[in-house]
Amino acid sequence: MTSVSKTQVGIVGAGPAGLLLGHLLHLAGIDSVIVENRSRDYVIDRVRAGVLEQGTVDLLTAVGLGGRLAREGMRHEGLYIAFGGRRHRLDLAKLTGGRAITVYGQNDVVKDLIEARTATGRPLHFEAEDVSVDGLASSPTIRFRHLGVEQELRCDVIAGCDGFHGICRQSIPAGALTVYEQVYPFGWLGILAEAPPSCDELVYTHHPRGFALFSMRSPTVTRLYLQVPPDEPIERWSDDAIWDEMLVRMRTDDGWVPNVGRVLQKSVTPLRSFVAAPMRHGRLFLAGDAAHIVPPTGAKGLNLAACDVQVLADAVTAYYANGRTDLLDGYSDTCLRRIWWAQRFSWWMTSTLHLAPGASAFDRRRQVADLEYLTRSTAAMTSLAEQYVGLPPEVPVPTAGV
Numbered sequence: 001m002t003s004v005s006k007t008q009v010g011i012v013g014a015g016p017a018g019l020l021l022g023h024l025l026h027l028a029g030i031d032s033v034i035v036e037n038r039s040r041d042y043v044i045d046r047v048r049a050g051v052l053e054q055g056t057v058d059l060l061t062a063v064g065l066g067g068r069l070a071r072e073g074m075r076h077e078g079l080y081i082a083f084g085g086r087r088h089r090l091d092l093a094k095l096t097g098g099r100a101i102t103v104y105g106q107n108d109v110v111k112d113l114i115e116a117r118t119a120t121g122r123p124l125h126f127e128a129e130d131v132s133v134d135g136l137a138s139s140p141t142i143r144f145r146h147l148g149v150e151q152e153l154r155c156d157v158i159a160g161c162d163g164f165h166g167i168c169r170q171s172i173p174a175g176a177l178t179v180y181e182q183v184y185p186f187g188w189l190g191i192l193a194e195a196p197p198s199c200d201e202l203v204y205t206h207h208p209r210g211f212a213l214f215s216m217r218s219p220t221v222t223r224l225y226l227q228v229p230p231d232e233p234i235e236r237w238s239d240d241a242i243w244d245e246m247l248v249r250m251r252t253d254d255g256w257v258p259n260v261g262r263v264l265q266k267s268v269t270p271l272r273s274f275v276a277a278p279m280r281h282g283r284l285f286l287a288g289d290a291a292h293i294v295p296p297t298g299a300k301g302l303n304l305a306a307c308d309v310q311v312l313a314d315a316v317t318a319y320y321a322n323g324r325t326d327l328l329d330g331y332s333d334t335c336l337r338r339i340w341w342a343q344r345f346s347w348w349m350t351s352t353l354h355l356a357p358g359a360s361a362f363d364r365r366r367q368v369a370d371l372e373y374l375t376r377s378t379a380a381m382t383s384l385a386e387q388y389v390g391l392p393p394e395v396p397v398p399t400a401g402v
């Protein structure tokens with residue numbers, strides 16, 4: 001027996017993109033069903049990045065999701081770039097007229113969004129099996145099995161928010177998408193550590209042994225990363241070996257080092273840049289990691305996902321309000337402009353701060369010159385700062401409603 005149902009927007013994936021889209025549509029009075037193949041706990045516990053641009057904080061606050069974010073999020077008005085044994089502070093707020101970033105884990109964002117969704121009573125199906133999409137040209141349908149029952153969900157449009165490995169992008173016929181990709185010859189070994197932050201800002205370190213990053217999650221938990229080969233087995237790194245390498249790369253001449261503590265979680269992620277264009281095929285709209293990946297060095301992934309769904313919600317709202325299709329037609333181009341700017345910034349941060357295997361003496365010296373210029377020229381610092389805190393949104397931030 002197949003159960004057949006209908007909705008306005010069928011959303012595949014309950015990551016930040018899918019959940020935030022569902023929330024924005026709810027505020028506009030538009031029905032959606034969210035279909036996720038993992039469990040609720042898995043989605044909430046997955047450790048990911050955690051830097052929110054000023055615009056993402058403004059958006060989440062405007063749509064009623066700013067409560068815990070304001071209490072527990074850690075606002076940072078500066079960041080450090082370290083090289084040659086010295087930390088250089090860039091005053092983000094001063095360079096951008098008062099803008100800043102907020103450190104708030106992606107899993108906290110997801111937790112808040114799931115709570116908000118649950119409070120609306122609108123459908124959010126976890127542990128959906130065999131999810132597929134078809135009829136993309138004129139009768140978009142999501143099929144899946146949930147609690148043992150085959151489901152056929154007929155939609156006006158489908159939002160493919162199912163991440164890089166999802167099925168939505170793969171359901172678009174070969175030839176209809178152009179893929180742009182760059183794979184980097186390194187990955188990040190990331191740890192969560194039970195250790196209070198020893199610095200009040202994030203520290204991006206360029207070191208002759210490779211890049212390292214100091215970040216945090218709370219007054220008692222730090223998040224740190226080390227550049228490693230992309231296919232590095234995590235088993236090769238004991239906790240002691242990780243700390244030894246962190247301390248060697250991060251220690252600065254003024255005696256600063258991260259606090260050492262129990263390692264709560266560790267994993268290796270390869271770095272890549274990826275864009276699939278256009279982000280639309282018929283009535284399927286891709287958003288977030290389903291359409292693009294940035295290396296984490298620029299901290300743009302979650303923010304780009306939020307921008308995509310803001311543009312999509314705005315376009316879908318205009319469609320239902322007065323039959324306008326121009327915003328839906330412009331969705332891909334509108335998003336791709338920002339995405340390419342973020343790709344360029346993330347690529348630049350990555351290539352400036354990491355050590356490429358096989359880099360020549362010239363490459364290494366030029367990188368140091370880049371960093372010297374960056375930390376001495378107000379123009380260069382302003383350029384980094386305005387991109388790091390986030391360029392202005394493509395569409396106006398919606399006003400808080402429900």
Ligand code: APR
Nearest residue numbers: 013014015016017036037131162163166288289301302305
């Ligand atoms: N059916 C249903 N859901 C699926 C399927 C499928 N076949 N495949 C994947 N999913 C789910 C995943 O389990 C995940 O919960 O889609 C969701 C996609 O979420 P994310 O990968 O977090 O992607 P997105 O919402 O676009 O958020 C982008 O995630 O990777 C980070 O740095 C990135 O912060 C950025 C953010």
Ligand code: PHB
Nearest residue numbers: 049050215296297298299
């Ligand atoms: C993080 O806190 O996880 C983090 C911070 C900055 C980055 C990437 C990740 O550039």
